[in-house]
Amino acid sequence: MAHDEFSLIRQWTSRSDGQEKDGLTVGLGDDAAVFSPAPEMEVVACCDAMVETVHFLKETMSPSDIGYKAVTSNVSDVAAMGGYARYALVSIAVAPHWTPEECQGIYDGIYAACEAYNVRVIGGDTVSAPDALHLSVTVLGEVEKGRAIRRSQARPGQVVFVTGHVGSSAAGLHVLLHGDQTTVEPSGRWAKLIEAHQRPRAQVEAGRLLLESGACGALNDVSDGLASELWEIAEASAVSMCVDADKIPVREDVRAYALLSGQDPLKWAFYGGEDYQLVGTLEKSQVEAVRARFAAAGILLTVIGEVEEGKPAQPKLSLRSGDSRTDLPKAGYNHFRQRE
């Protein structure tokens, strides 16, 4: 990339220059950033990459949406530990077919997300790429010392819960890829689904409520679909889990769109991903108390199943539908289709 272009990018990123405070000693503009976590807090660190054609298309995501989602997916990982995000490092590799205006749009989305989540960009790298645009974001957050919520603490007798609705992002993508012109209008009937796909929100407040409750066993965020997340918890905790098909919280408009388009909304919920809701386990005795706190905060929390004994080293995930139980595979639309 030519030097002038780098100067341009420095302009885009300079919005958080200066004004170091709240534990940040050195921000942008040096070899590295320097900060201290707040007293009694640990640092939470995670990293997610988004690649053009693999994770997004220009046709389905605006540049600003791409930037917003890249930050969201990382903030969501921090939320899934019960923490909150503080800082971001943004590594972007720009391919020639991206205009400066589009790149500006990506940064607009990044900074919009940073504002929404109270995150500050403290570093990164801007390079050129031969073909596809790559965006890799590292988010650093904080969590109370020794209190991060792990995947491995699901225990038999706990219930399985999920926040908000699932399957909406995958439904939105289906609208964008297969809907007709009128369908995808912002004011259209499926606007909320499209928004769920393009502008998902990380559930930081829900994660904090869960940590504060002290009742949460295991926790994951729904980046790869419910099945994958529940399997990760089952394997890390060496337990089995059973969830009820008719308890999975799917939006009414998702069900309506699925019906119209001949799709299975549960497939979107279990194998779609990018909903960035939190899924995990709760002490049964604490469910009502936690639900009350969530209700007071206006956040939906749904109990969808329970943790079971299961044979050691043979974790299992089952879907209950009426009287029948079927095994839910980790991934793969094909397996799921066989069940249908």
Added chain:
Amino acid sequence: MAHDEFSLIRQWTSRSDGQEKDGLTVGLGDDAAVFSPAPEMEVVACCDAMVETVHFLKETMSPSDIGYKAVTSNVSDVAAMGGYARYALVSIAVAPHWTPEECQGIYDGIYAACEAYNVRVIGGDTVSAPDALHLSVTVLGEVEKGRAIRRSQARPGQVVFVTGHVGSSAAGLHVLLHGDQTTVEPSGRWAKLIEAHQRPRAQVEAGRLLLESGACGALNDVSDGLASELWEIAEASAVSMCVDADKIPVREDVRAYALLSGQDPLKWAFYGGEDYQLVGTLEKSQVEAVRARFAAAGILLTVIGEVEEGKPAQPKLSLRSGDSRTDLPKAGYNHFRQRE
């Protein structure tokens, strides 16, 4: 990327599973890692991206070299703050023409570097890419609270120094791209230049000595060539600097190869980059004391010039050669050629 391939990659990265200690509460295998810096230390954070065809070619760097350099460039940024590295998050996007063995090689290089620098991989993301391989590494380190060495603290009267030799990496790249078969043999005459390009070492010990000395004004690492690094210091500190052409530490074999190939070794030193040496300023009264500490540690430290008053808001970088002084531009071989 197919699920099986992800499992494979999980194998590669699983080498640092478990064994959390020394402030690391959660390592690989959860939504995010969790750690605390040592008492009295702050966190240092930086991020560098390397892209195939832009930053490296399969022809000039082995997979293991690529992984090693990606970690080195970040550890070097931490060293340029006077700190040391602790953790790494590795984001890799693998294109179809990279075999599993080559990817394994990249991780081998990453882990070899991590061992050399005492760094632990605590997170990352592995995705597929349509075309070029992308490797983005975030390194988190530590530095004593309030003591990070900034770019902005160069003051008139200080001397300008550099550690080790510069220009070697660019010379090595020239050998690899333009040398004949016998030239590039590992046992050949230019083997050290090739090694300087393929396996550069970050100067962590030098950075620590500089921080401990309390005599260091500004500090940068030589990732983009001396000219660019000195300009960054001059601009951040609002000073001018003058360096002497005949004091720049260039290896004898670099000079010999430059002579044979009709190149200017100073061009490599000023505009080559990737030497990962440290360049900065020192209090004049402390130079001998610092030099003695470096000598005791077996690290070369060379005074190459001095910081000058300069007009505010008009920083300048000059090269002195005999009685003549010429302005050194920030970047651009072309400008440099005009000087020759």
